Amino acid sequence: MLELHQVARRFGDVAAVDGVSLTVGHREFFTLLGPSGCGKTTLLRLVAGFEEPDAGVLLLDGRDLATVPPERRPVHTVFQSYALFPHMTVAQNVGFALRMARASPAESGRRVGRALEEVGLAGLEQRRPHELSGGQRQRVAIARALIDRPRLLLLDEPLGALDAKLRAQMKLELITLQKEVDITFVYVTHDQGEALALSQRIAVMNRGRIEQVGTPESIYRQPANRFVADFIGQCNLLAATVSGVQGGQLWLEVEGIGRTAASCAQPVHPGQRGTFALRPEAVLLAPAAGAAAARRGRVRDRLYGGDVSVYTVVLEGGTALRSMQPNADPQGMPALAPGATVALGWSERAGHFLPE
Numbered sequence: 001m002l003e004l005h006q007v008a009r010r011f012g013d014v015a016a017v018d019g020v021s022l023t024v025g026h027r028e029f030f031t032l033l034g035p036s037g038c039g040k041t042t043l044l045r046l047v048a049g050f051e052e053p054d055a056g057v058l059l060l061d062g063r064d065l066a067t068v069p070p071e072r073r074p075v076h077t078v079f080q081s082y083a084l085f086p087h088m089t090v091a092q093n094v095g096f097a098l099r100m101a102r103a104s105p106a107e108s109g110r111r112v113g114r115a116l117e118e119v120g121l122a123g124l125e126q127r128r129p130h131e132l133s134g135g136q137r138q139r140v141a142i143a144r145a146l147i148d149r150p151r152l153l154l155l156d157e158p159l160g161a162l163d164a165k166l167r168a169q170m171k172l173e174l175i176t177l178q179k180e181v182d183i184t185f186v187y188v189t190h191d192q193g194e195a196l197a198l199s200q201r202i203a204v205m206n207r208g209r210i211e212q213v214g215t216p217e218s219i220y221r222q223p224a225n226r227f228v229a230d231f232i233g234q235c236n237l238l239a240a241t242v243s244g245v246q247g248g249q250l251w252l253e254v255e256g257i258g259r260t261a262a263s264c265a266q267p268v269h270p271g272q273r274g275t276f277a278l279r280p281e282a283v284l285l286a287p288a289a290g291a292a293a294a295r296r297g298r299v300r301d302r303l304y305g306g307d308v309s310v311y312t313v314v315l316e317g318g319t320a321l322r323s324m325q326p327n328a329d330p331q332g333m334p335a336l337a338p339g340a341t342v343a344l345g346w347s348e349r350a351g352h353f354l355p356e
Contacts, residue, residue: 001024001152002024002047002058002186003022003062004023004047005056007021007043007055009039009054018209019056019209024184026184027184028184029185030199031188031203032186033189033203033205039205039207040190043205044156047154048070048154049068049069060074075152075154076145077153077156078138078142078156079141079157079158082137082138084141084144085129088129089125089127090121090126090127091112093129094112094144095109096144097147098111101148112125112147113125115143115144115147116143118146118180118181119143135166135169138170146181151183152186153186155188157190158170159191167194195216196216197216199215199216204227211227220232220279223235224354226354229277234279235280236276236279238255238256238278239254239276240262241253242272243270245269250262252351254276262349262352264352264355268355272355272356273355274353274355278321279350280324283323283345283346284344287336288341288343297321298340299342300313300338302335302336307328308325310324
């Protein structure tokens with residue numbers, strides 16, 4: 001549905017978007033994810049028509065957008081600030097575009113009512129923005145953007161102004177809404193948790209370029225490079241060298257750990273250098289007494305997170321590894337105090353090798 005081919009946008013000497021190519025499918029929930037300043041919002045503004053590309057082509061349903069002004073593109077944007085008219089009611093805000101298009105009062109009322117039902121705001125038509133919660137104001141902004149059924153809805157950090165509990169609620173509502181309205185969503189965020197929870201596919205951006213495109217699971221479990229592994233969730237990252245490939249099994253010599261197995265998404269050769277990436281939830285801990293494990297260490301600290309605890313364990317050679325352990329299982333391992341000696345282990349396929 002949406003195609004970008006070598007799209008670029010510069011601001012002076014800064015390449016905000018640097019030769020980006022990607023495709024977004026019909027009815028897809030697609031997310032642009034990356035740190036502040038990586039170019040994701042600029043890319044969204046190029047699609048919306050608020051910025052003009054310095055190079056490249058943007059196609060929507062096969063149509064070149066270069067000559068289509070923003071107001072004539074079948075695209076709407078929802079901003080973090082909501083951008084609601086404070087003097088208007090909810091119904092007036094949602095129906096503003098219809099009034100500008102001179103829709104009849106009956107038609108406008110019918111479509112506004114349907115839009116408010118879709119976002120769960122039926123019955124609040126006469127309230128004004130200051131009488132609504134943050135989540136309700138966000139839903140008004142979404143209803144206004146959906147009122148004339150755009151082909152594409154762009155969402156720029158739409159949950160950034162909400163508290164953590166409300167953000168969690170709105171994630172579920174956005175997933176349900178996108179399926180119900182059957183419209184393509186392109187979502188911009190720097191929050192990895194949002195991207196993993198909401199998206200069918202994610203494009204991870206860094207310095208104006210796309211580092212990796214894939215499903216949330218593939219990006220999390222098989223990051224393309226060190227940047228993606230480090231940016232998405234927590235990850236232990238250690239320098240490593242390929243020591244051999246035997247029977248389809250990749251073996252590494254990892255700094256501070258020694259010989260260990262790993263997976264890799266691309267062909268490698270002995271002597272090749274890179275990074276060993278190991279997620280904390282894959283590192284298993286057990287009290288050292290009576291445990292048969294090749295690696296032992298001492299707990300340096302514990303970060304309690306409610307459902308899980310993240311332990312930092314220092315191995316005998318001084319290398320530190322993080323391990324994430326659930327707190328909910330009453331039959332599980334008791335909490336480990338700093339200074340406790342533990343045995344560590346992980347499955348052969350848990351670690352991932354990222355070539356330089």
